[in-house]
Amino acid sequence: MTEQIQNVQPQHDHGMKQDNDEDSQQYLTFIMANEEYGVEILSVQEIRGWESTTVIPNAPSHVKGVINLRGTIVPIIDLRQRFGIEVLDYGATTVVIVVKVAIANEHKVIGIVVDAVSDVFSVKNDDVRDAPNFGEDTDLSFIKGLTNAGEKMVILLDINMLLGSEVLPEAEQLSNLINTLDAPQQQAVNA
């Protein structure tokens, strides 16, 4: 029923052999609506398969409910819905990444539903670019920066900001963002 992936296994190992010096960090990346996102691996507690949740009455739609994680009650958040992206039915590859976050000085354990887990790799801090500015009405503080992993662009998320802030950009703003992110990536590949 519950498929629990015990170890985070990288699909390819590029980056894994990179030095673990202090100015680089390891990220777990996952796929959502064809985009690749990364979260710091240190905040990832475990990866589980999707299992049905207990619904919390009157909760926002992206809060799918709570599950029993070895005796602890853990809320599950659908990141697609959080971002306002079109909702998919949960499938065999749908996974829940259980992360530890610090929200308002309190440590919380939260599961986030993503389409699929992709990879683990190291990113040098120097290789992280700031996210483009979309004007004052779009708060992108939950995006830590952008980086390239091989041919693909990865959006690095600040998980504390992402799960801690009340308001996130609407679907339209986010798709704008994603489109503009894709563009420079194309340039980079072409160059």
Place this chain on the structure above:
Amino acid sequence: MKKILAVDDSASMRQMVCFTLKTAGFDVTEACNGDEALKVAQQGEYDLVISDVNMPIMDGLTLIRNLRTLPNYKFTPLLMLTTESGTEKKQEGRSAGATGWIVKPFNPDQLLATVRKVLG
């Protein structure tokens, strides 16, 4: 190693006495009233018994009187811990068979000095 039996109903005093004596290299056993001490004393042979006077169940003077009736403790040094500096209590202690006394409050050094005095 010299064996000492320390008797006091107050846990903190007992701890202090035991800690001091153990640190100084003595083998210390604890008891928290006279009755318990009498039983412990009969099971082992102690070179010195240090006892509080005011204790529930069996007080220190009764303990000393009882110990002196035991063949093993006829000549054993028995010290009382007393806050009473008056001569009355001391006399009572002497006639009960106490070797001497340590007047509270005392510090670890005073305790050790007295113990060494009776153990040679």
Place this chain on the structure above:
Amino acid sequence: MEIDLSQFSQVFFEESLEGIDVMESELLNLDVNNPDEEAINTIFRAAHSIKGGSATFGFSQVANYTHLLETLLDEIRDGRRQMTNEHQDMLLLSVDLLRNMFDALMRKIDFDDPLLAQLEKQFTIEIAKGTKEAAPEEPDSSNDTLVEQEATGLLHWAIDFQAGIDILRCGNDPYLMFNELRQLGELSVSLAEHSSPEFNDIDPEACYLNWRLELITDQPLERLKEVFEWVEDECTINYSSSPASDDNSERDDELPNIEPDEATIPQEQQGSETVLSQLESNKVDEAQELKPKAVSQAKTPETSSIRVSIDKIDLLINMVGELVITQAMLGQIGQQDEIDEESLISLKQGLEQLATHTRDLQESVMQIRMLPISFAFNRFPRLVRDIGQQLGKKVNLVLKGEDTELDKTVMEKIVDPMVHLVRNSLDHGLETPEERLAKGKSEVGTITLNAFHQGGSIIIEIIDDGAGLDTDRILRKAREKGLVGQEEELSTEAIHKLIFKPGFSTADAVSDLSGRGVGMDVVRRNINELNGSIELKSTQDKGSRFTIRLPLTLAILDGQLIRVGRHIYVVPLVSIHESLQVEPNKINRLSDGHELIQLRNEYLPVIKVYQEFCHTSDAKEIKDGLVMVVDSNNEKIGLLVDELLSQQQVVIKSLEDNYNRVPGVSGATILGDGTVALIIDVTGLVSMAGITNMKEHAA
């Protein structure tokens, strides 16, 4: 040797606080006119131990104060002084004061309550007044003033030491004393003339010897005497000295410096006499004023620890042992490649055992948090005595079921409501002795605290044989406040419930005690927050009985599982009255959309759980589902649900740890199949539904 005495402080604080508790309870039980010898002894011993310890560990303020207590108690103990009520009061005040002093010590802050000086004076005066037979006692000159003895010049001492015949029988050894002397200077020992009895009369345990000791030392005589201090009464010791033959010249200037020991005592006595007159003049006021300031305002650093009896721990260890055995057995089966019928049977047996052991283990672990309610009851004798005195009421407090155990957390939270209820009984319940006599009752009122287990709950009763509730007055008051309509008639039971309404207080004049703005509604709310309930039964002129029902622990709840659509919820069993299907003709719809059902002769508002929680459900209308009658703030409410499932004990888990507070939900639990079920907070649900004043609906 360097030994850090502060390492013993914590133990000393703990045992002293225990000693203070013992003092207090013995003092409260004491019959002043005919005090029990053993009780006085126990109180004395407590003060004595605290004094000894505090002096040893360097807490001089406590040591000085307890020295006064000890002195007074010693005189009472010896029968030299008659115990008085005043003594009892002074000692009880000291109990409070000492608690505060220790609190300050533990928090490492200075203690400067003026009460300390006041009580110190009171004790000093009392002790100075003298005992019943003797004149004022000799001032205790040995008051721990160790005067460093100055060394004198080098002297030649000759000491004639005639050992007492019994010296050995006390464990004293002349040889060790000589050894000690040897450390002070140059010693020579020679046997002096002595007379031993006839050979046949010799007692081998006796000592018949005399010695002549010659010592050259710069130590003063006092130091030499110290060596023989323990035996000076039974031995004859003569000291004589002459200047030592060599170098005394260079020490001529260092003559013994004897300071006249002019006592500071006379001064003190002078001082205290003037205070005496002051004190006597305003003694009456002081009885009221001499209340130690409650230190509890500044929160003590709570070390949340619990004392567990060895028995409980042993039980746990046993159970874990059983668990390990079962696990080993199951593990063996697991290693088999094939499961045949035989091993299937043992597998089933093993699982059954596992279930039993797990349940037992859970119960025992919960037991660790359980403490006898006497921990809470213990504070009441004092409270009742003090308040009774203040109000001029005679009260007899009866405690029953003190061994009844409940969860430590629940206990901590129930004390305040209990204090409030007991104060209330003393203030409003019990009559004055005159009133009681006029009613033909005994002039001494009785307040009973009773505790017992009933099912999975603990029941605490607070019973008084006082005036009972004046229903007419309550109803009048409620009408004045608009809580009850002018024409509306209420049953006695309903009137009693009124006192739990917010903003309701019957005291005409707000007294210092119960009427301090904290009403019965707060008491009730506090109890509800613990998933408990409170009821009142009262008969005019006979008395009142408050019954508090609480879950034994906050970690476990007896729950009723219910279904709403595909969602399963838990409702605390303690809040459920009954469940029923309602006939369509008993359902009334109000203009604002709320619906009421008629249950016997009551009208109850109904909350449709699926609506509040935005779920889809089988039963959309009241007639199609089940109505569960539950209690919310002592009002009955109906909850529309689809189905009642099983009842079971559930372990309460927090939703807030990783998520947020959810309106209408008090927590979560994990069901047998591992899924999560949420626990419904009935009161929260009622406020979500917007049902504020149910009487309006009923009207």
